[in-house]
Amino acid sequence: MLVKSIGLSGFRNYDGARADFDPGINVITGDNAQGKTNLLEAVYFLSCGHSFRTRRDRDAVNFSFDTARIDADIESDGREHKIEIAFGNGVKKTIKVNGVKLKTAAELSGRLTAVFFCPDDLEIIKEGPSQRRRLLDGCISQLRPRYAAAISAYSRAYEQKSRILRDRREKPELLPLLNEYDDAMCRLSAEIIRYRAFFASLICEKASEIHREFSGGADELTAKYRTVSTITDPFLPASELLPLLEEHQRSHRRAELESGACLSGCHKDDVEIFINGQPAKGFASQGQTRTAALSLKLAEREVIKDDKGETPVLLLDDVLSELDPIRQNFVLNRISGGQVLITCCEDARIANRTGGRLIYIEKGTIR
Ligand SMILES: Nc1ncnc2c1ncn2[C@@H]1O[C@H](COP(=O)(O)OP(=O)(O)OP(=O)(O)O)[C@@H](O)[C@H]1O
Numbered sequence: 001m002l003v004k005s006i007g008l009s010g011f012r013n014y015d016g017a018r019a020d021f022d023p024g025i026n027v028i029t030g031d032n033a034q035g036k037t038n039l040l041e042a043v044y045f046l047s048c049g050h051s052f053r054t055r056r057d058r059d060a061v062n063f064s065f066d067t068a069r070i071d072a073d074i075e076s077d078g079r080e081h082k083i084e085i086a087f088g089n090g091v092k093k094t095i096k097v098n099g100v101k102l103k104t105a106a107e108l109s110g111r112l113t114a115v116f117f118c119p120d121d122l123e124i125i126k127e128g129p130s131q132r133r134r135l136l137d138g139c140i141s142q143l144r145p146r147y148a149a150a151i152s153a154y155s156r157a158y159e160q161k162s163r164i165l166r167d168r169r170e171k172p173e174l175l176p177l178l179n180e181y182d183d184a185m186c187r188l189s190a191e192i193i194r195y196r197a198f199f200a201s202l203i204c205e206k207a208s209e210i211h212r213e214f215s216g217g218a219d220e221l222t223a224k225y226r227t228v229s230t231i232t233d234p235f236l237p238a239s240e241l242l243p244l245l246e247e248h249q250r251s252h253r254r255a256e257l258e259s260g261a262c263l264s265g266c267h268k269d270d271v272e273i274f275i276n277g278q279p280a281k282g283f284a285s286q287g288q289t290r291t292a293a294l295s296l297k298l299a300e301r302e303v304i305k306d307d308k309g310e311t312p313v314l315l316l317d318d319v320l321s322e323l324d325p326i327r328q329n330f331v332l333n334r335i336s337g338g339q340v341l342i343t344c345c346e347d348a349r350i351a352n353r354t355g356g357r358l359i360y361i362e363k364g365t366i367r
């Protein structure tokens, strides 16, 4: 997977700019607030049709433009493709691949795979389960469009069921609809849980290996995927998971009606991370947290590579400056073998060590 070049117009602080990338390492440098992260955001946009920063596309439109445009020449499956994305205030987003308009952003899935990592991703270790589900969902969705569809169907059902539960006193006439949503959520959970169990174990196995190297053999990272309490073996076939999910749902109905919240289904799943047997969330040091989060992301990249036979583009935002030189070297060695875009504020020092192309950004212009 390669992004050969990208053109931006009306995107964030770019009026009109073009960048050509090296197939290996690209170091994107410049002072603060010049557009480095914005450039990575645009590349990420090409992989899934939306931003990693905002849920509202219009936030990414330049303040003095009506429309933002991203166009790029990419290489995947040994062929070249052109992707064009346009969106703006009050206009529907359009995505074209080789001149043909896609019906939904989901159809973009798999054309350009990308893994993004920034300092906020330390939340994967430090915060609640939603960050870890996001990592898992992001990885599986890029590889299995069927999973992406199941996740969006599940969140629609979840929203609707939550609304009925929340309004249970004002609108009791809607309560009979609950069964329908329970059925849908149990069926979709059974499908989602199988995928999650499988990919969580792949990612964790790789992450554990990377983390061990990263820490010079000192730390052992392990992980355990957890879903609803009636399921002890998430690898069971969906047909055997279904009755267990239904049992869990039945036993939580009363509590759901009392609390007014959805209490049963895969929306509460977690992947618990342990370092040397202790839960990382409560016990890991800053350095261990950073190393573990980065190991999980690099593992995601390797899992995608093994599955698709092509290395996804790696987008690293501001991560090197936080590491000591030994760990920087480890990262730089570990990331070779695919296309990488790294941002950093430092001068050319890091770029010289990577041997990569240096891309200098100043106020939305690219040199
Ligand atoms: N929609 C927008 N329109 C115009 N400018 C924007 C928009 N959104 C963000 N910006 C501006 O883009 C500038 C560059 O942001 P970016 O996050 O890319 O900086 P950066 O080079 O990564 O800086 P840092 O080194 O501090 O991380 C910021 O000054 C920001 O205010």
Ligand SMILES: [Mg+2]
Pocket: 036, 037, 038, 317, 318, 343
């Ligand atoms: Mg930045």
